[in-house]
Amino acid sequence: MNVSLDIDPWSATRLALQATFFLTLSLLVKQLFDLRNAARLKHLGRPKGAFRTPMTGLMALFGAVLLYQATWQLTGLYRPQFVAFMQSHDRREFNPAHWIQRGRLLDRRGEVLAESLEREGRVQRHYPDGPVFAPVVGYTHPRFGASGMEAVVSRQLDGGDPNSLKDLGELGRRILGGDKRPRGRDVVLTIDAELQRLAVERLGARRGAVVMLDPRDGAVRVLASVPAHDPNRIDAELFSGSDPATPLLNRATQGLYPPGSTFKIAVAALALERGFNGTLACPGDGFTTASHYRKIRDHEYYSARRTGHVWEGYGRLGLERALAVSSNVFFAQLGVLQGRDAFQELTERLGFNGQILLHQSTYGRFAMRTGHWPALAANDQYGLAQAAIGQGRLLVSPAYMALLTGALANQGVAVRPRLIATARPEVLARFMHPDVANRLAAMLRRVVTEGTARAIDIPELAIAGKTGTAENPQGDAHSWFVGFAPAERPALAVAVLVEHGGYGSATAAPIARDLLQRAHALGLMPSASKP
């Protein structure tokens, strides 16, 4: 379809007439100015120039109005809300807003995640993978606005924010030529399309989230949430909230879940920092803070009871071994031993009860929730014991668990996660002391070589991590795995959550392994050095 080519005689005449009109008008303005001497008011007094300043002010005021008018009339494209308004409410057929070729959103290797295509005389936004990348790119719709990265980088996508001479030249050419088909600029994301597709495929029909990032510079490679909405089909029903699968909820960044045993890494870090170096007795019968509270027991106690046996318990456990076997009895005691105040201080240092901003602009923000932790009553020892094993009232988001694991892998330093490839890496906070982080990293490697996650060990990848099986009031336990690889020089950190997926070792851990394996094949992480 090309409108500009079929020029009928009237169009040409009209153009000529308009040019003549402008010329005549310009000539008139020039004459009005030039003839001021010929038309001097000689019969009045001599000019004193008393009103020179007000006239200058008046010209400045009108100039300012014209300049501001130009920001709408000539560069209105850079106002995404304005463009959205015109796209949904303006019926002028030749309004360029209807013909904007918005820039594409690309993955780190240039694969198209979102693009604008012209169909049936209208430019439409197309998302080739449907819901797969929806948690990252969001959607854009004239009526329902925009979300996700579509909203955050709206200006760049519409062609705004000229940041080089070339861009400015392009802008000038576009304005002068009365361009009716504006083209935006592409934005490259840090996401790896292949890994994200794999994550979504492996989650399958289950609900869950996967987040994978580079702990050294915060580049997010996978941000999957299943089920997600299809950004190709945005309608009012989607926003009515009637779908029980909550496809608009970004589980990765906004979903809050009990972390289960994966949170033991934070408690271990706390204990190590406070100089814990001993062992704790872990009776098979379990541990509680007061007799009227249910005892916190290890998983083995229940399996033994199911077969009619009585479990003797682990006896005395050190931290490394307790992590490997994921002993609830050990960590409940360890938590109580640190005390409420130290635990409170830990959650504050780790940024609980907050949001972490990934990207922000006038037109949208991309943020992730950290975790939820209501301040505990001073004497609530049992609450503390529960929180220490990632149960009770402690909740976290999957993206946050990836960040926490990443910080552990990165000498204790958390780097702000980012989705835009050109965004600068930025240190968010120090979560733990480097020594503590290094010692913990070694212990987490043991979890995979000989502990609960030994089923996923691949020597070449040297995965380190922690499984989690989080009990919840809604049904079966949530399946968790958090980890990083290679253990010596971590290049990727990952958090996998499968809602009601059962044991972490059975459901979440294999997904993490598959992703790390593929990432390794894609060159995103080096092989582990041979021991």
Next chain:
Amino acid sequence: MKPRQRPDMNTHPFVQAWSRRWPERRLLWLSVLGIGIGFGMMLGSGYAEGRAFALTDPLPWTLYAGTLVVLHLTLVSVRFQGDQILIGALAFLAGFGLLAQVRLGTFDVANPLDPGLYLVPAGIVLMLLVAIGLSHGRYARLTEGHWLWVWAAGSLVLVAVVLLFGQRYRGAVYGVGLVTPTELLKVTVVVFLAGFIDRHAKRLANWGKGFPLPPMRHLWPLLLFCMGLSALLLTQRDLGMVVILSVALLVMLFFGTGRTAYLVLGGVLAALAGALLLTVFSHGQRRLAAWLDPFQDPTGNSWQILQGLSGMYSGGLWGEGFGAGNPEYTPIAQSDFIYAVIGEELGFVGAVLLVLVFLVLFGRGLTIADQTRQGFGRLLCLGLTTELATQTLLNLGGVTKSIPLTGVTLPFVSHGGSSLMTSFVMLGLILAVSDGMPTRRRTPKPPRPPSD
């Protein structure tokens, strides 16, 4: 049409005047030509869309051109000495307004009896009558003796009568048949203010020594009048008029007395009044909200301004071409939002050219004030120019979202009989002042030929 350097003393006075007014002639020609091309564009677009040619199509333009011929010949024959540039700028603006109104179908072109068709010609004639009637310094008699107070009382009575007997429409009060008689205030109030400030200039300039206190003893009639008028106008929700008159008052006080303190005092009072108004009027708050964040309520409060801006964006730099846009999508485009239509159809370039013509008009008004030695005439000219400039700025600023909407018209271009006629009268007054006082005339009377 060639300029003659030195008119021969022995030629007929008409010929002398004719040769003296050649710049005006050239400007009028250009206006007629430009507006003619505009009509061509507009009518052509209509035919291209399949409208049939009608004999009455060129009627508005013919009327316009004819009126300008009458205007010029009359001015020449009465040997009017008033400003020619002003007439040139005005002729173009009036023609442009006429063109825009025909374009928007404000009146029925096919019906030669439609009064809307004769609005601009009638306005030009009215301006001519005012200018000639008050020329030769006769304007000075407007505020002689007790006449000064007649203008003040007349203004107050006018607003009060409209308030009592007017009808409410879209939140404002109108006279019979949606005529807005309060537009006349722009003339009556400024005539009173100019007379009053001129009469008491010395005393009003006498601020307290040491602590600067305004000369209340002489200021109170003015204050009382302004407060009464503002109260009446605000009851009618005519905020635009209050702003226009207040700015004119401050500018006249400042230049009439040379006291900067009046500007400071005015600024403080304006800020206080603004804050007070916002708390009292929900209507004002809504407009302020629509201005600050138009996307808060895009399909409600901000619909009109956003549609206007969409049209302008659609027009871009060069515009869709006169007659080729869709101004019908902007509500009430023909009155307050005519500027948005100009932006849509003639683009940013057209808008800039229009603003330039307006600036020439204002600059010329200020020049006349600057050269006028008669105190009342100087202030009158200054006040009227200030009003026109403020009104234009309020309209343009509102439509482009630079400032909150005040709902005032664009002088000479917007639809609205009362506003249009008042603008013409204002220009007539400025022209009358520019004709100068008879004693100051330097051109000697040429001897009459004996045969006559």
